[in-house]
Structure formats: structure tokens, C-alpha cells
Amino acid sequence: MPQTNPSRSPHQQDESVDWPIGTEEFSDHVEFNSRDDNATIYAQASQGQTRPPTLFVVFGAQGDLTKRKLIPALYNLAASHHLPQEFAILGVDGVSMNTEDFRVKIRRDIQELSTYPIEATIKDWLLDRLYYLSGDFRDPQTYGHLQRMLSELDAQYGTSGNYLYYMATSPSFFGEIVHNLGAKGLVSQEKNRARRIVIEKPFGHDLSSAQALNSTLRSVLDEQQIYRIDHYLGKETVQNILVFRFANGIFEPVWNRQYIDHVQITVAETLGVEHRGTYYDKAGALRDMVPNHLLQILAFVAMEPPNAFDPEAVRNEKAKLLRAIQPMNPMEVLQSTVAGQYGSGTCHGTQVLPYRSEVNVSATSLRETYTAMTLSIESWRWEGVPFYLRTGKRLKQRVTEVVIQFKSAPLMLFRKTPVDRLTPNVLVIRIQPDEGISLSFGAKIPGPQVQVGSVNMDFQYADYFGDAPSTGYETLLHDVMAGDATLFQRSDNVELGWSVVDPILKVWDSLGSHAIHSYPAGTWGPPDADALLAKDGRMWRNYE
Secondary structure, three states, X not given: OOOOOOOOOOOOOOOOOOOOOOOOOOOOOOOOXXXXXXXXXXXXXXOOOOOOOEEEEEEOOOOHHHHHHHHHHHHHHHHOOOOOOOEEEEEEEOOOOOHHHHHHHHHXXXXXXXXXXXXXXXXXXXXXXXXXXXXXXXXXXXXHHHHHHHHHHHHHHOOOOXXXXXXXXXXXXXXXXXXXXXXXXXXXXXXXXXEEEEEEOOOOOOHHHHHHHHHHHHOOOOHHHEEEEOHHHHOHHHHHHHHHHHOOOOOHHHOOOOOEEEXXXXXXXXXXXXXXXXXHHHHHHHHHHHHHHHHHHHHXXXXXXXXXXXXXXXXXXXXXXXXXXXXXXXXXHHHHEEEEEXXXXXXXXXXXXXXXXXXXXXXXXXXXXXXXXXXXXXOOOOOOOOEEEEEEOOEOOOEEEEEEEEOOOOOHHHOOOOOOOOOOOEEXXXXXXXXXXXXXEEEEOOOOOOOEEEXXXXXXXXXXHOOOOXXXXXXXHHHHHHOOOOOXXXXXXXXXXXXXXXXXXXXXXXXXXXHEEEEEEXXXXXXXXXXXXXXXOOOOOOOO
């Protein structure tokens, strides 16, 4: 994990880089909390990460991912002085276009999508290093042209043969692109140069396809060259889970079955499938979200302490945790999982279509847009503690959070008072939209009688450390350039995630329409998901 958050504050400047784009602090972008100690700690935390010279190659340069995430993230890294001076970008795609036209397009995209003021000198610095190659990903000749352009840009910008390839393409191209790069010797590493490849999800659509993809990649690449990216892990609060757990002496001692009653992980979206109907009707909520986003968050919450803050040590502990999740037999799938599909309803005051009426979705689709499940972890720490996971589209609110509910204190002390029950302590780690952490605890309500009310201690990142432009990709791109794989999935992590999901998929497929429970858009999902917790005497944390 990086020692700094490169997406954070443009106030932080790297003294080791000779920047040609000015030294303005852009104070309108970030406001620190009035406490000087917070600002000082934050400033100190931004030092010490090395960004070697890098030639950033984007396959799929004309796509939405490049437009909406990658280029804005690179701009934010440039604005915070977290890109090396020896840096260039080469976009590769099948659309016929020259470099100058591509720069015009990207200039327009940056201006259109930015929610913060754009600094002209930084934008120009980045665009001057932007190039384009038109070519078919399946045509070997494309890679001959690519080889020549890389050599020229390498010499021009002094990138030292360090190539970072980003696969912003359909997964169907991953294997072919890697094979062609290998055939031209463009992924071979030597002692003084790095060749890395970033791959976006989905990493397969089931366990066997994930294993096949890993095999294809490893036939050309070493595992250490492969960076399987999950943008959820670029969010500050996800990364902060490890710091919160292992750097605070008051929490780690109670992070176990003796004190924790249960854990909830929620990833709720108010949007429908939008323009992703073709993909989503093949994937569904379970494949799209659980093997990667939810299980990665679960791993950070439940893993054992690594023996060092080292990428492999962290990933080893994540793998151990995923192996400890009890695999479900068919009966357990029926008892411990729920699949739902949204119908028509109202979201934020607007009437919306049912899933089956969305563009590029089958009118008879049995694909789930919601899933909830109970997982058990076979370990000394977590024996008997249920982990409830849920994710869905067209839900009531957009929220991603982890809820740790602690066991209630005994009522014995208060049995002769008006207090008839004690509210359990709840720790909420908010990942989006408002990143932060809150802890509820009981306090006496003022008055002559003993009455207990629940109050919150609340921490928000924006209040303490300021708010800065971020797409969620800044930290991850920075880490790839630095060679830090902590926040990226290793091949065994990917396959272990699918091994949890596969038994559920098989049972749902066999049940057909009987597996799908309808829910109105704009609600918190099907009633069956509430029943999943109710049978254990618990309830979801919902918001009105």
C-alpha cells in the first residue's frame, strides 16, 4: 500500500522532481481542517514514494474508461505532482485518428468532465505527452507499429524502457493483446526496466474461465507483472480499514468473535444498468460485484495481521481468509442466499423502467440485479460470527459501507431502572459517497431518571484532510508505477473468490425463475433479503 495518497492534495509537492508546470498550491482545491496537527501529519505522509520513468500505454484509448477515469486520474496525479518528469502516454485503439486529433478530443474531455477548476499549464504538460496509434488489436502488424512508437517515445522522454500497459478493453481481447506483446518482446523484463500490465475486471465469468485466463496470462507474463485492478480498493476508506484495525490499540483486541455480533457489507446503487445491458444481462449482480468488490472488502475487514506492510504479506493473508470461507452445499445456498430483480418503481421522484424493459436486456431475463447472502468464516477469530453481504441496483440510496455490530452489554446493572434494553455499539465504515467512520455508543440522557440514548462519534475525511479531485484510480495507478501490488488481486485471490461464488451460481441456474425475487425500484430489495437476517434475530442497516 502506498505511503501517500497521490489523489489527495495538490498542496503536496515532491521535491525530488524538477517540475516544468509551476509551483502553485491550488489552495482553492483543498481546505484543511483548522487543526494544524492534522495538516502537518497529512503533509508528512505524502513523502517517500518513488515514481520511476513510465511510458503509459492504454489499449482501448477511445473508450469510456479512458475518458472518464484514466485521463482524469492522470491529470489529478500531475496536479498533485505525483507523476515523474520522464512520462508519456500512448493511446491505442481501432478508431482511425492521428495524435493531434486525439489531443483535441482529450482536451475537450478533460474540460467537460472535470468538477474542479483546470490548471492550463498542467493540462498542457499532460497533453504534450499524449500520443495515439490506430490499429486492430488482433492484427500482428499493429504491434510492429507499436514497437517502433515505443522506441521513439522512450528516446524522446527518457522513460528507460519502463512500459505500463493498461487493458481498457473488452476482456475478450486480454489474451490476444498479451500474446502479441509477448511475441514482439514488449513485455520482457530486465533488471533495470519494468514491464507491467493492468487488467480490469471481470477476471473471467466463473471459476473455470478465471483459471483459463490466469493460465493464458502466465504463459507470457510473470505473476509479479500482472496488476488486476479493482477501483473500490482505490477508495481511501477501504485502504484505511487496515490502518484502523492494526494501528489502533483499542480496536484490534475486540476485533473477534468474543465481542463482534455480526458484520454487514453493503454496496447499494440507485442507478439501473444504464448502457451496460448487454454485459449485465450475461453477468448479473453476483458475478459483477461479489468475487471482486465485496469479497475484497471482506478480506480487509476479516484477515489476520500480516507480518509486514508488504504487498505479498498482505495478499497472503487475504488468500488465507478467502480459503476459510465455508463453501456452500445446495441446501445452504437455498437457505443463505437471495437473488432479486428490480421491477418498475420510483427513484428520487422519477418513475423508472423495470429491468426487463432496459435497453439490450431480454424481456424474459432471469438475471439477478440484487443479491444478498450470509457467509461463515472457519477460523478461530470468526467462528460463529455471520457476515451478511448485499449488493443491488435501483435501490433506495447509493451507499457502500461496512457495519460492525458489537455484542450488547449485559442489562444486569440497569434492571431496576427505566432502561429496558441496551442498544449495541455499532461501528460504520463509510466507503461512499461520504467517506468516513462513525462509532455509536450509549450515553445517559440528561434528567433525574436513568435513561440511555445512542450517540455518535463521527469522522469524515473531508473535514480532517480536505477534499481533492479523485476518480478512485489515482492511488492505484500510482502504485502500479511504483511497483506496489498491495491493492491488486493475485491469481489465487481471483480463483478463491470465484470458488465462493460458483456453487451459488449453479444452484440459481438450476432453479431458473424460482430463484428470482422481484422488488420495486427505489426500495431496499426483496423482502426475502430482510427475512435472511430476521431468522437470525437481526436486521439490515437501512436509510430512509
